[in-house]
Amino acid sequence: MRDDSLIPADTDRRSMTDHFEVHERDGAARLAEVRLDSPVTTPALVTDADRADDAPEAGVAAPVLADAGTGWATEPDAPDGDTSRLTVLPARGFPSGTPDEVQEAFAPEVPDADFPSAAVVSAGSAADLGTDAYVLSGAPGIAGHAATFVDSVVQVREAIPYDAALYLPGVATPANVATLVYAGVDLVDADRAVVRGTQGRYLTVDDHQFLEDLDELPCACPACQQPREEFDRLDCARHNVNALEAALKTVRRRIRDGRLRDYVEGQARHEQWLTAVFRRLDQQYGYVEERTPILRQAEITAATEDTIRRVEIQRFAERVTSRYRNRFDNPLVLVPCSARKPYSDSQSHRQYHDAVQWRAHKVSMTSPIGVVPQELELTYPAQHYDSVVTGRWSENEIEFVANVLERYLQNTDYPRVIAHVPDDYRPICERVEASLGTAFTYTVEDHPTTTESLGNLASELSGELKYGKRERQHNTVRAIADYQFGAGAGDALFDDLRVRGSHPGLQAHDGDGEQLAVVVRPYGTLAFTLAGARHWVESDAPTKRVEIDDFVPHGSVLAPGIVDADESIRVGDEVVFEGPSAFAVGRAEMSGPEMARSTRGIAAQVRHVDELD
Numbered sequence: 001m002r003d004d005s006l007i008p009a010d011t012d013r014r015s016m017t018d019h020f021e022v023h024e025r026d027g028a029a030r031l032a033e034v035r036l037d038s039p040v041t042t043p044a045l046v047t048d049a050d051r052a053d054d055a056p057e058a059g060v061a062a063p064v065l066a067d068a069g070t071g072w073a074t075e076p077d078a079p080d081g082d083t084s085r086l087t088v089l090p091a092r093g094f095p096s097g098t099p100d101e102v103q104e105a106f107a108p109e110v111p112d113a114d115f116p117s118a119a120v121v122s123a124g125s126a127a128d129l130g131t132d133a134y135v136l137s138g139a140p141g142i143a144g145h146a147a148t149f150v151d152s153v154v155q156v157r158e159a160i161p162y163d164a165a166l167y168l169p170g171v172a173t174p175a176n177v178a179t180l181v182y183a184g185v186d187l188v189d190a191d192r193a194v195v196r197g198t199q200g201r202y203l204t205v206d207d208h209q210f211l212e213d214l215d216e217l218p219c220a221c222p223a224c225q226q227p228r229e230e231f232d233r234l235d236c237a238r239h240n241v242n243a244l245e246a247a248l249k250t251v252r253r254r255i256r257d258g259r260l261r262d263y264v265e266g267q268a269r270h271e272q273w274l275t276a277v278f279r280r281l282d283q284q285y286g287y288v289e290e291r292t293p294i295l296r297q298a299e300i301t302a303a304t305e306d307t308i309r310r311v312e313i314q315r316f317a318e319r320v321t322s323r324y325r326n327r328f329d330n331p332l333v334l335v336p337c338s339a340r341k342p343y344s345d346s347q348s349h350r351q352y353h354d355a356v357q358w359r360a361h362k363v364s365m366t367s368p369i370g371v372v373p374q375e376l377e378l379t380y381p382a383q384h385y386d387s388v389v390t391g392r393w394s395e396n397e398i399e400f401v402a403n404v405l406e407r408y409l410q411n412t413d414y415p416r417v418i419a420h421v422p423d424d425y426r427p428i429c430e431r432v433e434a435s436l437g438t439a440f441t442y443t444v445e446d447h448p449t450t451t452e453s454l455g456n457l458a459s460e461l462s463g464e465l466k467y468g469k470r471e472r473q474h475n476t477v478r479a480i481a482d483y484q485f486g487a488g489a490g491d492a493l494f495d496d497l498r499v500r501g502s503h504p505g506l507q508a509h510d511g512d513g514e515q516l517a518v519v520v521r522p523y524g525t526l527a528f529t530l531a532g533a534r535h536w537v538e539s540d541a542p543t544k545r546v547e548i549d550d551f552v553p554h555g556s557v558l559a560p561g562i563v564d565a566d567e568s569i570r571v572g573d574e575v576v577f578e579g580p581s582a583f584a585v586g587r588a589e590m591s592g593p594e595m596a597r598s599t600r601g602i603a604a605q606v607r608h609v610d611e612l613d
Contacts, residue, residue: 019086019116019132020165021600025571025590026255027311028157028184028281028291034132034165036064036116037084042165042186043252045172045245049085056197056237057190060245065189081115088135089113091120118167123152126159133165133187140170140192146276150183154287157184162594163559163601174205174243175267178251179274182264183281188248190241197237205247206270211236219243258298265304282309289315290591293571295380295523302387305396307368312381317370321407323487324373327475328361330464332414333457334405334429334440336421336448337366341383342504344374351449352420355457358472359464360418363408365425367397370404375479378504378524393424402431409436416441420448420457473499477508477519477526484525484574486542493517493541510535526574530608533576533585544569544588546595546604548579552611557586557604565595565603575604584609 024031034040040062047061066087068079081087089110110119110129118133126134136156142148157166165186172180172188173196180188196203200211204218217224217231223238224231254260261278268274281288292311300312307313326332333356338346343364344353356362362374372382393401405428409417419429419440429440443456474497478490485493496511501518508517508526516532519525528536537543547563557577569575569592577584586606588595595603 018600019083020163022163022598023601024255025291025293026258026260027182027288029181029251029255029260030184030186031252031255032165032186034064034086034116034187036086038062038064040064041252043177043181043248043255044187045190045241045248046086046167046187047189056194056234057241060241061190079111079113081113081117083115086116086118086133087113088118088120089131091135091137118165121156121160123155126156128159128161131164133167134160135167135169139168143171143176143192144273146273146280149273150277150280150284153183153185154284158287161597161599162590163598172244173208174203174240174247175207175271176274177244177247178205178254178260178264179268179277181248181251181255182260182278188244190244193240193244194237197240198233200233200236201240202236203240203243205243205250205267221246258293258296259301261310262301262303265301265306279306279309282306282311285311285314290570290593295525295572297384297522300381300385302368302385305394307387308396308400310368313368313370316379316381317404319483320371320373320376321404321411323482323489324376324408324412324479325482325487325490326361326373326412326414327478328467328471329415330467331360331416331418331461332412333360333362333461334371334417334419334421334425335362335364336425337364337369337372339386339389341385342377343372343383344377348449351454352457355454356461357458358466358468359461361414365401365405365421365428367393367401370401371408373479375476376483376524378519378521379480379483380523380525383524391424393427398428398431402428402435405429406432406435409438418443418457418460420444420453422448470499473503473506476503477506477517480519480524480526481541485536485544489541492539493536508532523572527587527607528574528576528585530583530585530610533608534583537576537578542568544573544575544592546575546577546588546592548577548582550580552582553577553584553606553609555606556589556602557584557606559590559595559598559601559603562595562603565592567592569595577604577606577609581612582609583612 019035022030022032032042045061046065047057047063048065049063051063064086066085068087068090079087117131118135119129119131120135120137122137142152167187168185169189170191173193202209202211216228221239221242223235223242254263264278268278289311335352338348340346343349364372376382417440420443433440443460444453478494481490481493494508498509499506501507504519504521506519507515509515514531515529516535517526517528520527544566546565549561549563569588571588573588575588584606585608586604588604590603
């Protein structure tokens with residue numbers, strides 16, 4: 001139960017969201033709950049509460065919608081509602097394409113409701129209306145038009161509260177529902193799937209067939225458990241509903257696993273407009289990036305070139321090329337990536353190490369990541385991806401990795417560059433050489449791990465001095481800090497550094513021996529102690545702060561207890577909590593904007609807390 005005493009009196013939140021709460025996030029997709037007498041887990045298939053028992057969606061879709069109707073003749077009265085249903089408040093329907101100013105001029109007043117409610121909005125008129133859900137009007141008219149669809153969903157999602165559901169009626173099919181949810185949709189109905197069934201279209205997650213063309217029923221759902229000759233269009237509608245619900249179950253599983261994008265990249269290709277939708281969403285970088293965690297354990301499956309445009313990939317490349325600072329005086333050795341992660345655990349990289357022997361700084365080249373300095377090989381997503389290896393690079397891959405390598409070299413300083421790479425990597429290096437007007441030294445004969453190639457590499461480094469374990473560990477801690485918190489953070493946080501422990505679980509201590517942070521093995525990021533958090537706040541390093549109300553947090557910090565939060569905070573970020581009664585450090589479970597504007601849900605997990613006198 002929410003404790004309203006934790007909500008600041010001067011909050012600019014328009015209203016409380018009592019009946020919708022987000023539990024897990026995977027980009028713009030959410031696993032949430034519509035809090036009714038019988039709760040509904042979203043993304044969900046819903047239908048009218050009074051829908052006939054013999055309707056195709058009966059027994060499958062959650063019967064929770066109550067439509068309060070329209071009010072063209074007069075201003076509609078406030079409807080009755082209760083906690084068993086999500087009441088769609090009175091609205092006036094308009095055909096798709098009606099100008100926003102016309103819709104706004106004729107829109108009825110949205111009444112205050114003390115029961116679960118949904119407001120009907122258009123993309124241009126969407127705003128915080130104090131309801132638990134929002135229905136996008138004219139949705140069927142934008143299905144099939146990628147640019148309009150993406151623009152509409154993004155406009156609405158950014159205008160309505162974070163902790164409110166988005167309902168897209170009349171659009172969902174088994175083939176498109178994963179992409180709808182990926183874009184930010186929480187609730188769908190079976191209307192389109194049912195209509196398609198009554199038209200004799202048999203829907204699946206990757207296709208549709210006309211019923212008369214089917215020799216057999218390629219499904220094991222209840223509606224399909226009968227001879228083909230007895231299967232009619234009503235049965236087809238029931239199958240379509242079952243297929244839609246099964247697709248939603250897959251989507252919910254993918255969200256839990258943090259792998260919805262992997263699924264969408266493959267599944268959406270069966271319809272051109274869906275492929276266009278997720279590519280258009282990649283162009284809405286700010287919308288998707290704000291909602292994408294900075295770390296997770298789920299592996300990225302890099303099976304298509306679209307993976308390059310994922311937020312996680314673009315974010316890593318941007319941070320490596322703008323935040324990372326090389327602290328070694330030795331030459332740079334470029335090496336190919338390995339299938340095994342982290343790279344240093346692979347047989348090939350152990351062979352490279354035996355040849356290099358700490359006489360050079362190793363940076364791995366890879367698609368889709370770009371370049372990975374050796375200090376960041378554990379940092380998400382450098383050890384959390386698996387790519388398709390064909391021995392051939394596409395032009396898009398060459399262009400992307402070459403661009404990242406070029407930007408990396410422009411912002412780092414090396415006495416020389418040694419490229420210990422196979423032939424398929426050479427076009428990347430040669431493109432960067434030509435662009436920067438520099439020359440690389442190539443050491444590979446036939447293959448990077450042959451005796452001759454490794455001998456060439458060792459010989460090329462014969463006059464170089466080795467750097468020691470202390471320098472290696474210190475540079476690793478500082479490089480992770482730069483990547484995680486911002487350019488210069490490594491020096492600002494750890495000017496007087498002592499490192500204990502062994503790789504990968506390095507512990508950062510100050511000159512007096514007090515522990516400040518530890519490298520977290522699963523993510524390759526730093527987690528602060530209380531002393532480290534205080535040092536972070538007092539330093540010149542960019543700090544991610546959460547202002548909390550007058551209470552002492554333990555375990556979880558709920559959104560109602562948050563007064564304000566830095567806009568730059570993302571899910572998974574290390575954050576400090578400051579309030580009248582406590583100072584704490586932990587990890588964000590919401591983005592900063594969502595923390596500051598939500599009224600329900602877990603905003604962060606607290607690791608250490610200091611109760612103030």
